[in-house]
Amino acid sequence: MTAAATGRDPLAATVARVTAEVPGVAFLRPGLAELIRGSARTGAPATAGRTPAGVRVTRGSGAGPWEVDVQIVVHRDHRALTVARAVRDAVTAALAERAPGAQVTVTVTNAV
Amino acid sequence: MAMNTGAELPGTGTGPGGTDGTADDERLACGRLLSKVWESRDDGSDDPHLRSCPHCAAAVRQLDLLGAAVREASRGEREPDRDAGALTARVMDVVRLELRPGRPLPLGEREEDLWVREAMAAKALRAAAETVPGVRTGSCRIRPGESGGVPTRGPVQVRLEVVVPLVPGLRELAEEIRRRVRGAADEALGLPVEYVDVHVTDVADTAGADETYPVEEAEAHETYALEEGEGRS
Numbered sequence: 289m290t291a292a293a294t295g296r297d298p299l300a301a302t303v304a305r306v307t308a309e310v311p312g313v314a315f316l317r318p319g320l321a322e323l324i325r326g327s328a329r330t331g332a333p334a335t336a337g338r339t340p341a342g343v344r345v346t347r348g349s350g351a352g353p354w355e356v357d358v359q360i361v362v363h364r365d366h367r368a369l370t371v372a373r374a375v376r377d378a379v380t381a382a383l384a385e386r387a388p389g390a391q392v393t394v395t396v397t398n399a400v
Numbered sequence: 401m402a403m404n405t406g407a408e409l410p411g412t413g414t415g416p417g418g419t420d421g422t423a424d425d426e427r428l429a430c431g432r433l434l435s436k437v438w439e440s441r442d443d444g445s446d447d448p449h450l451r452s453c454p455h456c457a458a459a460v461r462q463l464d465l466l467g468a469a470v471r472e473a474s475r476g477e478r479e480p481d482r483d484a485g486a487l488t489a490r491v492m493d494v495v496r497l498e499l500r501p502g503r504p505l506p507l508g509e510r511e512e513d514l515w516v517r518e519a520m521a522a523k524a525l526r527a528a529a530e531t532v533p534g535v536r537t538g539s540c541r542i543r544p545g546e547s548g549g550v551p552t553r554g555p556v557q558v559r560l561e562v563v564v565p566l567v568p569g570l571r572e573l574a575e576e577i578r579r580r581v582r583g584a585a586d587e588a589l590g591l592p593v594e595y596v597d598v599h600v601t602d603v604a605d606t607a608g609a610d611e612t613y614p615v616e617e618a619e620a621h622e623t624y625a626l627e628e629g630e631g632r633s
Contacts, residue, residue, distance in 0.1 A: 293517050296615075297437060303510070314469065314470075314472075314473035315469040315472075315473065315520055318462065318465065318469065318494065318498065319462070319464075319468045320459075320462055320466070320495050320498055320499070320500050321436070321498050321500075324426065324427070324428055324429075324434060324459075324499070327500060330554060361469075361494065363473060364485070365507065367587065367588060367589065367590055368507060368516050368520075368588070368589045368591075369507045369514065369588055369589065369590020370590065371508055372508070372515075372516075372590075373508065373512075373514065373515040376512075376513075376514065390511070392513065393513045393514075393515070394514050395512070395514075395515040395516070395517065396507065396514075396515070396516045396520060397497065397501055397517045397520060398493075398494055398497045398498070398517070398519075398520045399472050399520060399524070400473045400474065400490060400493075400524075
Protein backbone atom coordinates (compact mmCIF):
# COMPACT_ATOMS: atom_id res chain seq x y z
CA MET A 289 0.00 0.00 0.00
CA THR A 290 1.36 3.39 -0.90
CA ALA A 291 1.26 6.34 1.41
CA ALA A 292 -1.14 8.08 -0.94
CA ALA A 293 -3.59 5.24 -0.68
CA THR A 294 -3.48 5.19 3.10
CA GLY A 295 -6.80 6.33 4.49
CA ARG A 296 -7.28 9.10 6.96
CA ASP A 297 -9.37 7.10 9.39
CA PRO A 298 -6.98 4.14 9.77
CA LEU A 299 -4.16 6.60 10.38
CA ALA A 300 -6.24 8.43 12.99
CA ALA A 301 -7.09 5.13 14.67
CA THR A 302 -3.42 4.21 14.81
CA VAL A 303 -2.54 7.60 16.27
CA ALA A 304 -5.26 7.23 18.92
CA ARG A 305 -4.13 3.75 19.89
CA VAL A 306 -0.45 4.62 20.07
CA THR A 307 -1.10 7.82 22.02
CA ALA A 308 -3.25 6.10 24.64
CA GLU A 309 -0.37 3.73 25.42
CA VAL A 310 2.15 6.48 26.19
CA PRO A 311 2.93 6.72 29.94
CA GLY A 312 1.43 9.85 31.43
CA VAL A 313 -1.42 10.09 28.94
CA ALA A 314 -4.74 9.92 30.81
CA PHE A 315 -6.90 10.04 27.69
CA LEU A 316 -7.42 11.85 24.42
CA ARG A 317 -9.29 15.12 24.56
CA PRO A 318 -12.83 13.82 24.91
CA GLY A 319 -14.59 15.99 22.35
CA LEU A 320 -17.47 17.35 24.38
CA ALA A 321 -17.05 20.71 22.71
CA GLU A 322 -17.79 19.10 19.36
CA LEU A 323 -20.77 17.37 20.90
CA ILE A 324 -22.23 20.69 21.88
CA ARG A 325 -21.10 23.00 19.12
CA GLY A 326 -21.42 20.41 16.37
CA SER A 327 -24.93 19.41 17.32
CA ALA A 328 -25.91 23.06 17.67
CA ARG A 329 -24.89 23.62 14.06
CA THR A 330 -26.25 20.50 12.46
CA GLY A 331 -29.15 19.73 14.74
CA ALA A 332 -27.95 16.16 15.09
CA PRO A 333 -25.99 14.73 17.98
CA ALA A 334 -22.57 13.35 17.27
CA THR A 335 -22.61 9.77 16.20
CA ALA A 336 -20.67 6.99 17.79
CA GLY A 337 -17.70 5.41 16.08
CA ARG A 338 -16.36 8.59 14.54
CA THR A 339 -12.70 9.58 14.52
CA PRO A 340 -11.54 10.29 18.08
CA ALA A 341 -11.98 13.97 18.92
CA GLY A 342 -8.42 14.32 20.17
CA VAL A 343 -6.90 13.26 16.85
CA ARG A 344 -7.04 15.19 13.59
CA VAL A 345 -5.32 13.93 10.49
CA THR A 346 -5.19 16.17 7.45
CA ARG A 347 -3.27 16.53 4.25
CA GLY A 348 -2.74 19.70 2.28
CA SER A 349 -2.46 17.93 -1.05
CA GLY A 350 -2.59 14.36 -2.30
CA ALA A 351 1.15 13.97 -2.28
CA GLY A 352 2.12 16.20 0.63
CA PRO A 353 2.99 14.98 4.09
CA TRP A 354 0.20 14.16 6.52
CA GLU A 355 -0.40 16.62 9.30
CA VAL A 356 -1.31 14.96 12.57
CA ASP A 357 -2.77 16.98 15.43
CA VAL A 358 -3.03 15.16 18.76
CA GLN A 359 -4.71 16.65 21.83
CA ILE A 360 -4.26 14.90 25.13
CA VAL A 361 -5.18 15.05 28.81
CA VAL A 362 -2.24 14.03 30.99
CA HIS A 363 -1.90 12.61 34.48
CA ARG A 364 -1.29 15.32 37.05
CA ASP A 365 1.87 13.71 38.32
CA HIS A 366 3.55 13.77 34.91
CA ARG A 367 5.37 16.67 33.32
CA ALA A 368 3.33 17.91 30.36
CA LEU A 369 6.38 18.47 28.15
CA THR A 370 7.78 15.00 28.77
CA VAL A 371 4.47 13.35 27.93
CA ALA A 372 3.98 15.52 24.82
CA ARG A 373 7.43 14.60 23.52
CA ALA A 374 6.80 10.92 24.15
CA VAL A 375 3.51 11.12 22.25
CA ARG A 376 5.17 12.90 19.33
CA ASP A 377 7.93 10.31 19.15
CA ALA A 378 5.55 7.35 19.46
CA VAL A 379 3.20 8.68 16.78
CA THR A 380 6.04 9.56 14.44
CA ALA A 381 7.47 6.06 14.80
CA ALA A 382 4.09 4.39 14.31
CA LEU A 383 3.44 6.31 11.09
CA ALA A 384 6.96 5.99 9.69
CA GLU A 385 5.96 3.43 7.08
CA ARG A 386 2.42 4.39 6.16
CA ALA A 387 2.84 8.17 6.39
CA PRO A 388 6.54 9.02 6.20
CA GLY A 389 7.43 12.57 7.07
CA ALA A 390 4.17 13.17 8.92
CA GLN A 391 4.18 16.44 10.84
CA VAL A 392 3.04 15.71 14.37
CA THR A 393 1.65 18.45 16.62
CA VAL A 394 0.84 17.63 20.24
CA THR A 395 -1.27 19.84 22.51
CA VAL A 396 -1.84 19.17 26.21
CA THR A 397 -5.33 20.41 27.07
CA ASN A 398 -5.71 19.39 30.70
CA ALA A 399 -4.37 17.32 33.57
CA VAL A 400 -6.41 15.00 35.81
CA MET B 401 -12.73 43.33 47.19
CA ALA B 402 -12.06 42.79 43.55
CA MET B 403 -10.88 39.29 42.98
CA ASN B 404 -11.80 36.20 41.11
CA THR B 405 -12.86 33.18 43.00
CA GLY B 406 -11.09 29.90 42.53
CA ALA B 407 -14.13 28.61 40.69
CA GLU B 408 -13.65 30.95 37.80
CA LEU B 409 -11.60 29.97 34.85
CA PRO B 410 -8.65 32.25 34.33
CA GLY B 411 -7.80 33.84 31.06
CA THR B 412 -10.96 33.16 29.16
CA GLY B 413 -11.67 35.02 25.99
CA THR B 414 -8.14 36.26 25.67
CA GLY B 415 -6.74 34.55 22.65
CA PRO B 416 -7.45 33.28 19.22
CA GLY B 417 -8.23 29.82 20.56
CA GLY B 418 -10.28 31.12 23.45
CA THR B 419 -13.95 31.81 23.76
CA ASP B 420 -15.89 34.00 26.10
CA GLY B 421 -16.68 32.36 29.39
CA THR B 422 -20.42 32.20 29.05
CA ALA B 423 -22.67 29.44 30.24
CA ASP B 424 -23.91 29.07 26.68
CA ASP B 425 -20.71 27.17 26.02
CA GLU B 426 -22.37 24.28 27.81
CA ARG B 427 -25.79 24.57 26.20
CA LEU B 428 -26.87 21.63 24.11
CA ALA B 429 -28.94 22.02 20.96
CA CYS B 430 -32.06 21.21 22.98
CA GLY B 431 -31.39 24.13 25.29
CA ARG B 432 -30.27 22.15 28.34
CA LEU B 433 -26.97 22.93 30.03
CA LEU B 434 -24.45 20.12 29.92
CA SER B 435 -23.75 20.50 33.65
CA LYS B 436 -27.48 20.24 34.47
CA VAL B 437 -27.86 17.12 32.34
CA TRP B 438 -24.97 15.54 34.19
CA GLU B 439 -26.40 16.53 37.57
CA SER B 440 -29.80 15.11 36.68
CA ARG B 441 -28.21 11.88 35.64
CA ASP B 442 -26.28 11.72 38.92
CA ASP B 443 -29.38 12.51 40.96
CA GLY B 444 -31.34 9.82 39.17
CA SER B 445 -34.12 12.33 38.55
CA ASP B 446 -36.93 11.03 36.39
CA ASP B 447 -37.05 13.75 33.75
CA PRO B 448 -38.99 12.65 30.64
CA HIS B 449 -36.96 15.03 28.50
CA LEU B 450 -33.72 13.26 29.36
CA ARG B 451 -35.18 9.92 28.27
CA SER B 452 -36.40 11.17 24.91
CA CYS B 453 -33.86 13.83 23.90
CA PRO B 454 -31.12 12.57 21.56
CA HIS B 455 -28.85 15.48 22.47
CA CYS B 456 -29.07 14.79 26.19
CA ALA B 457 -28.66 11.06 25.61
CA ALA B 458 -25.51 11.68 23.58
CA ALA B 459 -24.20 14.05 26.24
CA VAL B 460 -24.81 11.53 29.00
CA ARG B 461 -23.05 8.84 26.97
CA GLN B 462 -20.05 11.09 26.45
CA LEU B 463 -19.97 12.10 30.09
CA ASP B 464 -20.18 8.48 31.19
CA LEU B 465 -17.17 7.71 29.01
CA LEU B 466 -15.37 10.74 30.39
CA GLY B 467 -16.28 9.75 33.94
CA ALA B 468 -14.84 6.31 33.34
CA ALA B 469 -11.70 7.84 31.86
CA VAL B 470 -11.23 10.20 34.81
CA ARG B 471 -11.85 7.37 37.25
CA GLU B 472 -9.27 5.25 35.45
CA ALA B 473 -6.81 8.15 35.36
CA SER B 474 -7.24 8.65 39.10
CA ARG B 475 -6.18 5.11 39.97
CA GLY B 476 -3.04 4.79 41.99
CA GLU B 477 -3.29 8.24 43.49
CA ARG B 478 -2.75 8.65 47.17
CA GLU B 479 -6.27 9.93 47.64
CA PRO B 480 -8.55 8.08 45.25
CA ASP B 481 -11.88 9.67 44.43
CA ARG B 482 -14.24 7.53 46.39
CA ASP B 483 -16.64 10.41 46.64
CA ALA B 484 -18.96 10.57 43.63
CA GLY B 485 -19.31 14.32 44.11
CA ALA B 486 -15.56 14.81 43.86
CA LEU B 487 -15.47 12.70 40.72
CA THR B 488 -18.28 14.71 39.18
CA ALA B 489 -16.43 17.91 40.03
CA ARG B 490 -13.34 16.64 38.28
CA VAL B 491 -15.31 15.54 35.24
CA MET B 492 -16.91 18.97 35.01
CA ASP B 493 -13.46 20.50 35.38
CA VAL B 494 -12.36 18.55 32.32
CA VAL B 495 -15.50 19.64 30.50
CA ARG B 496 -15.01 23.33 31.32
CA LEU B 497 -11.39 23.35 30.32
CA GLU B 498 -12.28 21.71 27.07
CA LEU B 499 -14.99 24.24 26.34
CA ARG B 500 -12.82 27.21 27.30
CA PRO B 501 -9.26 26.05 26.72
CA GLY B 502 -7.64 29.42 26.03
CA ARG B 503 -4.88 29.92 23.53
CA PRO B 504 -2.12 27.41 22.84
CA LEU B 505 1.21 28.21 24.52
CA PRO B 506 4.55 26.71 23.47
CA LEU B 507 6.00 23.78 25.40
CA GLY B 508 9.70 22.98 25.20
CA GLU B 509 12.11 24.35 22.64
CA ARG B 510 11.34 26.89 19.92
CA GLU B 511 11.69 24.39 17.09
CA GLU B 512 9.31 21.87 18.63
CA ASP B 513 5.63 21.64 17.77
CA LEU B 514 4.32 20.96 21.26
CA TRP B 515 1.73 23.07 23.07
CA VAL B 516 -0.23 23.47 26.26
CA ARG B 517 -3.55 25.25 26.49
CA GLU B 518 -3.60 28.44 28.52
CA ALA B 519 -6.42 27.37 30.85
CA MET B 520 -4.57 24.23 31.92
CA ALA B 521 -1.29 26.11 32.36
CA ALA B 522 -2.99 28.84 34.37
CA LYS B 523 -4.61 26.25 36.59
CA ALA B 524 -1.23 24.71 37.36
CA LEU B 525 0.43 28.07 38.03
CA ARG B 526 -2.39 29.27 40.28
CA ALA B 527 -2.26 26.03 42.23
CA ALA B 528 1.48 26.52 42.72
CA ALA B 529 0.96 30.07 44.01
CA GLU B 530 -1.67 28.81 46.43
CA THR B 531 0.82 26.45 48.03
CA VAL B 532 2.09 29.57 49.80
CA PRO B 533 0.12 29.65 53.07
CA GLY B 534 -2.83 32.05 53.01
CA VAL B 535 -2.42 33.05 49.36
CA ARG B 536 -5.45 33.00 47.06
CA THR B 537 -5.17 33.66 43.36
CA GLY B 538 -7.35 35.71 41.04
CA SER B 539 -6.82 35.93 37.34
CA CYS B 540 -3.76 34.43 35.73
CA ARG B 541 -2.99 35.65 32.24
CA ILE B 542 -0.31 33.95 30.22
CA ARG B 543 0.75 35.68 27.03
CA PRO B 544 2.97 34.27 24.32
CA GLY B 545 6.31 35.97 23.85
CA GLU B 546 6.55 38.50 21.08
CA SER B 547 9.06 39.39 18.45
CA GLY B 548 8.38 42.63 16.61
CA GLY B 549 4.79 42.59 17.84
CA VAL B 550 4.17 39.10 16.49
CA PRO B 551 3.55 36.20 18.91
CA THR B 552 6.42 33.74 18.84
CA ARG B 553 7.21 30.32 20.22
CA GLY B 554 9.41 31.91 22.84
CA PRO B 555 9.08 32.12 26.63
CA VAL B 556 5.70 33.30 27.89
CA GLN B 557 4.78 36.26 30.07
CA VAL B 558 2.75 35.57 33.21
CA ARG B 559 0.59 38.08 35.08
CA LEU B 560 -0.88 36.70 38.27
CA GLU B 561 -3.24 38.44 40.66
CA VAL B 562 -3.13 37.36 44.28
CA VAL B 563 -4.79 38.09 47.59
CA VAL B 564 -2.23 37.69 50.33
CA PRO B 565 -2.51 37.22 54.08
CA LEU B 566 -1.85 40.13 56.39
CA VAL B 567 1.74 39.34 57.23
CA PRO B 568 4.84 41.50 57.31
CA GLY B 569 7.19 41.31 54.35
CA LEU B 570 5.02 41.70 51.29
CA ARG B 571 7.96 41.77 48.91
CA GLU B 572 9.38 38.50 50.22
CA LEU B 573 5.94 36.93 50.03
CA ALA B 574 5.55 38.00 46.41
CA GLU B 575 9.03 36.68 45.64
CA GLU B 576 8.09 33.32 47.14
CA ILE B 577 4.93 33.21 45.05
CA ARG B 578 6.94 33.98 41.94
CA ARG B 579 9.52 31.34 42.77
CA ARG B 580 6.84 28.66 43.13
CA VAL B 581 5.07 29.74 39.94
CA ARG B 582 8.33 29.56 38.01
CA GLY B 583 9.05 26.18 39.56
CA ALA B 584 5.68 24.78 38.51
CA ALA B 585 6.01 26.18 35.00
CA ASP B 586 9.27 24.30 34.62
CA GLU B 587 8.70 21.12 36.61
CA ALA B 588 5.00 20.43 36.08
CA LEU B 589 4.60 21.81 32.57
CA GLY B 590 7.90 22.43 30.80
CA LEU B 591 6.68 25.90 29.84
CA PRO B 592 9.51 28.41 29.32
CA VAL B 593 8.75 31.65 31.18
CA GLU B 594 10.15 35.08 30.40
CA TYR B 595 8.82 36.74 33.52
CA VAL B 596 6.18 36.46 36.22
CA ASP B 597 4.43 39.61 37.41
CA VAL B 598 2.76 39.19 40.77
CA HIS B 599 0.03 41.73 41.46
CA VAL B 600 -1.26 41.90 45.01
CA THR B 601 -4.86 43.01 44.65
CA ASP B 602 -5.87 42.72 48.28
CA VAL B 603 -4.70 41.74 51.72
CA ALA B 604 -6.87 39.39 53.71
CA ASP B 605 -6.80 39.49 57.48
CA THR B 606 -6.40 35.81 58.13
CA ALA B 607 -5.86 34.78 61.69
CA GLY B 608 -3.58 31.81 61.88
CA ALA B 609 -1.58 32.53 58.75
CA ASP B 610 2.04 31.64 59.24
CA GLU B 611 4.09 34.71 59.87
CA THR B 612 7.17 33.47 58.19
CA TYR B 613 8.12 36.57 56.24
CA PRO B 614 10.48 39.19 57.60
CA VAL B 615 9.20 42.52 58.80
CA GLU B 616 9.24 45.14 56.11
CA GLU B 617 6.46 46.94 54.37
CA ALA B 618 2.77 46.54 54.97
CA GLU B 619 1.23 48.01 51.89
CA ALA B 620 -2.35 47.07 51.60
CA HIS B 621 -5.36 47.80 49.53
CA GLU B 622 -3.85 49.45 46.51
CA THR B 623 -2.63 47.05 43.89
CA TYR B 624 0.93 46.28 44.65
CA ALA B 625 2.77 45.07 41.62
CA LEU B 626 6.03 43.25 41.83
CA GLU B 627 7.17 43.13 38.27
CA GLU B 628 9.98 41.04 37.05
CA GLY B 629 10.27 42.16 33.45
CA GLU B 630 12.50 45.01 32.49
CA GLY B 631 12.41 47.50 29.65
CA ARG B 632 9.00 46.59 28.36
CA SER B 633 5.93 48.69 27.87
